[in-house]
Amino acid sequence: MANAFWCVVEDDRAGRPKKANAEVLGEAARLAAQTGGQAEAVWLTDKAEADGLGHLAEWGAERIWLLEAPGLAPYRGEVWTPVLAELAGKEQPKAILGAVTSRLRELMARLAARLGVGLSADSVAFDFREGTLVATRPVYAGKLLSKVSWAKAPWLATLRPNVFKPRDLLAGRAPVVERPAVTIPQPTMAFVERREEVSTGLPELTEAEIVVSGGRGLKGPENFVILEELAKVLGAAVGASRAAVDAGWRPHRFQIGQTGRTISPKLYMGFGISGAIQHLAGMRTSKIIVAVNKDPEAPIFKIADYGIVGDLFEIAPLLTQEFKRLLEK
């Protein structure tokens, strides 16, 4: 369908689409409705779980393009790009969207080059101006918003997780599944191994709805336990400032900010973090920001919705207790 808004599916590599697709499909459906089009999912995988197709339909995909072949795992840009470009060439979608994940941010850039079109990376809003899509994206460490537009379709964009609202579930809908034949190019990159991170038992930083984050105020690596306890009660992820990471208290993958991860949770709670501009760059679009810092002048209080001026070593355990009491009720 020429007015289709595609969502390139991000799965968990075990054949299940991640929840970020619900957000992308929700936005795709909202935009498609304004151009008389529809939201569709395009899923490149080596093995799709049948449930996965059902989820995509529930999240708003009117049609699912299932490109299933063993050669599609593990992800390689040089393989996925021509496969997706071929389908896009045939189907002429209006837009191709995907969540910001390690695979998709690379794939979409590569696809844009192959199709000779623009890409809006890490977008946080969309609207139309005179029939053309306009995307909003944070720039300069999140200090400004840039509105960008495309010279021609397809409009390619990646969407920051947790920012867009999924639509109401379309329960019990049978998915329309197309299985176009795919030619898988021979990769030149050889997969060697995947080294899993030691699981913390907590959600992944970029996907978590609640993030509890610690900075230099924690004074040492052993004290992150205090935040982990709070995180466990809330089902939250634990992040860190660069100061805590550079001190070797947390591995780099936990760093939030300009030279770390960009997150946009429903609730961000910063403990012993001053709120330097480079840290704000990574968490400024959080919906609710809480700061605990003993310095009333700490810049983080300027963007916090709620703040407590005090000693984190006293406040954090009290919060854990209080949340436990509340959530166990």
Add this chain to the structure above:
Amino acid sequence: MKVLVPVKQVPDTATQVKIGGDPRAIDTTGITWIVSPYDEFAVEEALRIKEKRGTGEVVVVSLGPERVKEALRSCLAMGAERAVHVNEPAWESADTLTTARALAAVIKQEQPVIVLFGRQAIDDDMGAVGVQVAELLGWPCASWIMEAAISGDGTSVRVGRQVEGGLEVFELPLPCVLTAQKGLNEPRYPTLKGIMGAKKKEIKDVKAADLGLAADGAQLTVVTLEALPPRPPGRIIPGEAGEAVKELVRALREDAKAI
């Protein structure tokens, strides 16, 4: 082994950025410019590759107005051999694809075996140019690498790229494109000798015509820059710790509905 490192000059994050008279660009007066931090990891890795193999050349390339020569000079001071400045006024507001096309043309002329980018520039945070260069050249590419080791015979590189939940290790044949993530290395500071030496190193100016390219228009254009909508004023919760915590939890639950 020749390694090419494209670098971008960006405003220092600590400097204030203001929207300019043309609302599609920032006001550049009073801005302190730096080499985009991720690009420094790329330069450092290129220098280490050269030093480890005992031979080779590191060439840095940048696109932009005259002032980007300062950024190239700081890379030369770190130890790069020479620099190419794509000094084309028609590309002042180039998008990622135009930039990638220009860089791909430079790469075709220079024929390096590895091209190392930073994972993204910290001004527009697009993170697309490196990957797009790989696509235009038809080269393999691994982005957000945290480790890199070239094979003894110099024909391939083994890299670990950061992905959700882990590190994926791939072996790429050369030539290839890599983009550097923080954690790959610790960039060195230029020495005084390096800074002095950099003044004598070559920075070659090239224009679109030298690259056999037309200065074509951008595929993605900035419509306008806007200030952030202000966040509603926050609330410092007073009182002794126990009281404040109770009130915070109540507010998060009942007012903000965040829990």
